Amino acid sequence: MNYTPDIYHGDCLAVLQTIAAESVDLFYIDPPFFTQKIHALSTRDGNTRYSFKDLWASREEYGSFLLERLRECYRCLKPTGSLFFHCDENAGHIARFVLDDIFGTGNFQSEVIWSYKRWSNSKKGLMPSHQTILFYSRSTAFKFNTMTTPYSESTNVDQILQKRVRDERGKTIYARDDAGEPVSNGAKRGVPLGDVWEIPYLNPKAKERVGYPTQKPVLLLEKIIELSTAPNDLVVDPFCGSGTTVMAAQLLGRRAIGIDISPEAIELTKQRLANPIVTSSRLLERGRESYVRTDLDQFGCLQGLDYHLVQRNKGIDAILAEECCGKPVCVRIQRTGETVQQAATALHTAALRKGGAKLILVVTENHWGLFSADSVSPHITLVDATATAIRKALSQMNSTESGNVHGSQIDIVRRVAAS
Numbered sequence: 001m002n003y004t005p006d007i008y009h010g011d012c013l014a015v016l017q018t019i020a021a022e023s024v025d026l027f028y029i030d031p032p033f034f035t036q037k038i039h040a041l042s043t044r045d046g047n048t049r050y051s052f053k054d055l056w057a058s059r060e061e062y063g064s065f066l067l068e069r070l071r072e073c074y075r076c077l078k079p080t081g082s083l084f085f086h087c088d089e090n091a092g093h094i095a096r097f098v099l100d101d102i103f104g105t106g107n108f109q110s111e112v113i114w115s116y117k118r119w120s121n122s123k124k125g126l127m128p129s130h131q132t133i134l135f136y137s138r139s140t141a142f143k144f145n146t147m148t149t150p151y152s153e154s155t156n157v158d159q160i161l162q163k164r165v166r167d168e169r170g171k172t173i174y175a176r177d178d179a180g181e182p183v184s185n186g187a188k189r190g191v192p193l194g195d196v197w198e199i200p201y202l203n204p205k206a207k208e209r210v211g212y213p214t215q216k217p218v219l220l221l222e223k224i225i226e227l228s229t230a231p232n233d234l235v236v237d238p239f240c241g242s243g244t245t246v247m248a249a250q251l252l253g254r255r256a257i258g259i260d261i262s263p264e265a266i267e268l269t270k271q272r273l274a275n276p277i278v279t280s281s282r283l284l285e286r287g288r289e290s291y292v293r294t295d296l297d298q299f300g301c302l303q304g305l306d307y308h309l310v311q312r313n314k315g316i317d318a319i320l321a322e323e324c325c326g327k328p329v330c331v332r333i334q335r336t337g338e339t340v341q342q343a344a345t346a347l348h349t350a351a352l353r354k355g356g357a358k359l360i361l362v363v364t365e366n367h368w369g370l371f372s373a374d375s376v377s378p379h380i381t382l383v384d385a386t387a388t389a390i391r392k393a394l395s396q397m398n399s400t401e402s403g404n405v406h407g408s409q410i411d412i413v414r415r416v417a418a419s
Contacts, residue, residue: 031238032056070085083099233255
């Protein structure tokens with residue numbers, strides 16, 4: 001069933017006080033992070049700007065703010081309910097202290113690490129590439145839907161096929177029946193979901209991007225909701241922001257309540273509910289291994305250079321670590337059976353919007369098809385691979401007069417190497 005979420009404008013403390021006790025199945029809390037900043041971001045067209053203040057007089061003030069609201073969340077949770085609290089390095093320790101006090105340390109279930117790749121960082125030090133989600137339950141009877149992931153590529157096949165038990169010394173061994181035969185471990189369900197989740201960060205071009213600061217991906221909220229609720233359950237987000245939680249709940253057939261003190265956030269949430277957009281992740285659908293280059297043999301011609309492989313581009317194979325004239329250097333290696341012109345066109349097309357990058361095409365087969373060297377873009381520098389350079393040298397050697405072979409060979413090889 002598809003429910004229409006209830007959206008409330010106002011301080012979540014006041015709204016939470018109107019919700020019946022023990023009626024909520026899941027709270028997702030994504031509050032201000034104690035960053036001591038004003039967060040602002042504009043929509044892609046620049047027509048709308050969203051912002052909120054994350055400024056506090058002290059840690060005590062921030063802690064009191066959380067304490068009042070989390071106490072209400074606890075009151076509203078069913079005995080089978082759960083709460084997921086989103087935080088980062090700024091105030092995770094404060095949130096953990098407050099949550100332990102309200103829920104009890106025995107009801108702390110997990111510290112989930114949301115891991116992602118980020119873009120370049122000018123900050124001195126390690127690049128922030130994760131956020132933390134604290135998982136608490138109201139009681140030990142919390143609802144939990146087991147999820148599994150594929151077996152690791154390095155998993156021993158015996159671990160998949162055979163049941164393991166502990167011997168009299170407490171050591172893990174493979175179980176065997178009375179006849180000494182291996183005991184199966186049953187249905188092959190995969191590996192239970194761990195507490196590190198690799199879910200892509202919303203890049204600037206993602207379709208679901210709406211220009212709201214701190215917007216989270218729908219895929220992240222869908223996983224939380226599916227893990228801890230069932231269809232028709234009630235999901236509440238007291239700091240709903242751009243409305244990701246309530247939109248994910250609606251898509252999954254859960255009832256939902258969203259609350260925010262910003263009228264702009266409330267309006268944005270309503271717009272997204274009317275037109276839900278979820279960015280698909282090819283990384284999650286196909287797996288990270290699907291992006292790994294398997295044609296590494298062809299990169300032998302780049303040996304001795306410092307370069308980075310490009311995994312997701314049809315025209316560019318590598319980017320050199322060293323720039324040229326202040327521009328990045330993009331390299332493509334001609335494929336077997338591909339004409340030089342075809343390879344050059346693929347490289348030129350891929351680099352059109354790469355900020356004037358310098359382009360190098362490594363020619364592995366001196367095969368031009370119907371076109372000549374004049375057809376190659378002047379922005380592309382052709383470089384012969386070693387094998388191609390040797391073939392050229394041999395061809396020129398064969399055409400040299402036999403009376404001066406030795407001197408001609410040296411001269412030809414020098415010219416090829418210089419080119």
